[in-house]
Amino acid sequence: MAKRVAIVGTGQTFHKSHRPDVNGQELINEAVQAALADAGLTMTDINAIIIGNMDHFEGINYVDCWSVDGSGGLMRPIIKITTGGTTGCTIAIGGYHMVASGMFEKVLVIGWEKNSESDTSGAITTAFDPVWDRRVFAGAISGLAAEAQAYMARYGATDRDGARVSVRDRRHALNNPYAQLRKEVTLEEVLASPMLADPIHLLDICPRTDGACAVIMASEDSAEKITATPDWIWGTGNRHSYAYLGDADYGRLTSMERTSKQIFKKAGIREPRKEINVIELYQPYSFGGIIWIEDMGIVPHGKGAEYIWSGATDMGGELPINPSGGPISTNPIGATGLIRCAEAAMQVMGKAEGRQVPDVNFAVSTGFGGCWWTDMILHGKNKPNY
C-alpha cells in the first residue's frame, strides 16, 4: 500500500561562488548535518540516500560511491540520480517514490555542485548530440536566448520585461542569508550589463555557485512524530520532451504545461493562481520567469510580463515567486532544484524566516534542465486527500 510522504527537514550550505574552505564531501556534509539538525534526527535514523549532481562538472565518476564519507552513505543504501539541471528536483521526486513505496521509512536526499572547479559551458556543450547539435549550441545561454527571442517575436515582449524579473529575484535574495548574490539591482543596471546572448544580459542570468542542499523525507507513519508541521507532498511529475534541439517548440515550455496539468488535476487544483500561495521556480534566467508561469497556467499565454509588472509575484503580492531569490541569485546546479524544493517546504512549514510568505497552504517547486525539461512538486500544509 503506497504511503503518504512528507518533508520533515531541510538544510543547505551558505552558497558562494567559491568554497575553497571545503572539499566536495565536506560541502555535502554541511548540508546533511543542517538537514538532520532541522529534523531533529541523526544519521542512524536514515534508511536510504539519494544523491545527485553533474559528474562531468565535478570530473568524478560514481559520485554516490565517492561521497559516502560526507553523505552518510557508508553501509547504507545509496543511489545516484542525474538528469542535468533538473537533477535537484528529480532526486526530490526520487525521495518521494522511495518512501511512498514502503521500502524505506526515511530517505535523505542530497544535491550538490562545486561549480568553481568546473568548466560548466564546456560540460553542458557535451550534452548535445555530437554529430547534429553540439557545434550549434555552446553551453546553456544560447539555447535560453533562442527561447527568449522566440517568445519576444510571438508576444512582443522586450528585454525590459526580462529585466523586471531579474530585479525581483535579486531583491528577494536580500532576505535570504544563504543566497550567493545579495545585491539589489535596478532595471537600468540590468539593461546596461553586458549582453551575453541577445536578449540575455549578464544580470538576466544565474551565477555559478558552490553549494549543497539536503532534504529529509519520511512516511506518514513517522512524519508527524518528527515535526508538528510536515510539508506534505501532494504530487510529483516531470516531462522530458525531446532529444534534438530542432524538435523544441521555442517560446513556450511544453514540458511545464504537461507536468502542471498532470499535478494540478490530481490535486484538484482548478485555479492555480488563486490556490497556490508561493512558487519556487527553477528559473536560471529572467525571461523564463515570464514564459514559464504562462505554461504553468498561472496566467494566459502572452500575459506573463503584464502579471510580473503588476507586482503580483513580488513579496507581498498575490503569488510571490522565488522569495529565496531563485537560481538567479544562487545556482549550484545539482542542488538548485533541491533548493527550490527545500525553500518551498520551508514556506509550508513556516520556517522561511525573513522570506516567509504568510499562510501558505500550497507551494510549488520546479526543476528545469536537460533540454527544456520540467520536474515539479506540489507541496501542501494538509495531508493529501488521496
Add this chain to the structure above:
Amino acid sequence: MDKAAIIGIGMTKIEARKVDKTFADMVFEAVRKALDDAGMTINDIDNVITTSNDFWDGRTISCMAVGDASGASDKNVSCVEGDGTFGALYGLARTLSGSYGTTLVTGHSKGSQSVSSLITNAAFDPIYNRMLGADMITACAMQANAYMARTGATSEQLARVSVKNHGNAMMNENAHLGMKLTVKDVLDSEMIADPLHKLDCSPVSDGCCAIIIADEKRAGKSKKKPVWIKGVGMCADAYFLGDRDLSRSESLVKAAQTAYKMAGITSPEKEIDLAEVYDAFSYQELMWLEGLGLCADGEAGKLLEKGAFDIGGRLPVNASGGLLGGHAVIAAGLYRIAEVVRQIRGEAGAYQAKKTNTGLAHGVNGLAGQSHCVWILGKDR
C-alpha cells in the same frame, strides 16, 4: 508491502562493437523486444527509468540521448547513474509508490566508444589516488590478491570460473564472448594485473537491456506468467580501498540480508535455485557467492571445482555466461535480472537450469564492489 513483478524483458545481443547502432538504436531495440515480450505497446507504459553514465557515454545528461528511443516522450521519466540493478530498484520503488502501474527500465552502454581505464580512473579520488593511474582492473587485482591470500583460493580456481562462464556463453545467443577454454588457456593468457590474466577479465562490450516492472494489478494482465520480485537490497561500503577489508564484502552481505529478509528467505543456500552474479573478473564470482551467503566463506573455489556451480550443479551460477561472456557496463546487472527471468520462465534454451523457482540477480557499483544491489525473483507470488 505491495507486490510487483517483471512482465517483460528485452536484450540486444552483446557485441564487441555495434558499429551499426547508436545508443538510441540499441535502446529502441531492447525496448521493442521488452514490449513484445510483455505483449504491450508503449502506451501501456506509465513511466520510464533509463540507466546510463555520463563518463561512459561521453555526454553530460547522457539520459537525454535515449529518452525518445525509450518511449519516454510525454511520460514521467528519470535517470539513475550506475548499474542497471540500481536503476531497476528505483523503478520498483516508483511502481510500489502507487504512482505508476508499469515502469520500463533500460540500461545501456557502448564500451567500444569508451576508454575503460580513463573512465574508471575518474572514479578515484582526484587528490589522493587518481594520479597513481589506478583503474578498475588494478583495484580489482588488489582485491583478488586480498581474497586469495585470506581464503586460499587459487589461480586455477579463478581460471575455472572463466572456463565455466565462457563455456556457458557459447549457448547464449546474446553473449559476446562464448569460448571453449581450458584452465591452461586462462593461465597462459596475458597477465593484465597480477593475479588477473586477460581471460580472468570480462570484455568491455556494447549492449542494452530493458525490463518492464508492473504492480500486482497490471501483472495479472500480462501476456506471459509474471516473475515476481520477492526481495531487493542495496548497500555501499567505504570509498577508499584502504578503509575496507578488500578480501570481504560487508556491503554485499548487508544488501543480501536485506533482500533475503524481504523475500522471507532464511537459508539462502537451500532456497536459491540459481544465481546470476556480477563476474566482471573471475575471482568476483567466488567472492560474491560467499558474500551472498550462497556458500560458506572461503569455500566457493572448492565447490566450483566439484561442479557445484555448473548448469547441472547444485546452484547454477551465470548459466548465461555472465559478464565474462559479455559486459555492457551499465546494463550488466539488468542483463542479470533478465537472465534470471528467462530461467524462471523456462526460456533459457540450451543453458536452461532444471530447478528455477527462486533466482538471484546481482549488480555492483563503484570500485572493487563498493556498492551492491541484490534481487530475489520467484516463480510464485
